[in-house]
Amino acid sequence: MKPTHSLILLVFGLFCFTSASAQYGGYNNGYGNNGYGRGGAMGRDRSMMAGPQSSPSKPKEVPAEETAAKIVEQMKPEVNLDELQAIAITNVLADSLKEQGVLLKNESSSQDQKIEQITALRESTTKKISAFLNPDQIEKYKNFMENFKEVKKSKSKKKKDSKDQKEVKEEEEPTIKLEE
Secondary structure (H helix, E strand, O other): OHHHHHHHHHHHHHHHHHHHHHHOOOOOOOOOOOOOOOOOHHHHHHHHHHHHHHOOOOOOOOOHHHHHHHHHHHHHHHHOOOHHHHHHHHHHHHHHHHHHHHHHHOOOOOHHHHHHHHHHHHHHHHHHHHHOOOHHHHHHHHHHHHHHHHHHHHHHHHHHHHHHHHHHHHHHHHHHHHHO
C-alpha cells in the first residue's frame, strides 16, 4: 500500500507542477510570457531594445514657419516693420524655406542645378519681400540680409573651429596622461 500511495503522491505533485508552469508561460519562458504583463525577462529586453532602434538618430527638422518667424523677429527692429508687414514677410519666408527644402531633397538634379534653383528662389523671395517694404526699409532690409549672411557664416566657422579644437584636445590628452 505504501508504494501505491507514494506513486499517487508523485503523480499528483507532477500534475500540479506542470499545470502551474503552463499557467505562467512554461518552465523556461519566464513568468507571464504572453499571459501576465509584457512577458518574461526576454520579452522586456526585446521591447526595450526595439525603442531606440525604431527611431533613427537624425535631428528633427524645424518647421519652416518657426524658422521664418525667428528671422522676422530679428528683422523687425532693424527694418522697422509693422505687424502687417511682419506677417506677410513671415509667410513669404516660410514658403521660400519650404521650397528650398524641396529643392535640396530633390535627388534627380545635380549640385550645380540646385545652386542655380536656390539662387533664383532667393531672388524671387527678395522681390516678394521688397514689395511689402517702402524705399527706406528696402535699404535696411539689404543691410540686414548682408549682416544675417555674415552671422550665419561665422556660426558655421565657430562650429568647425570647435570641432578642430575637440580633435586637438583628443590628440593632447594621451600626451598629458603620459606626462603624469
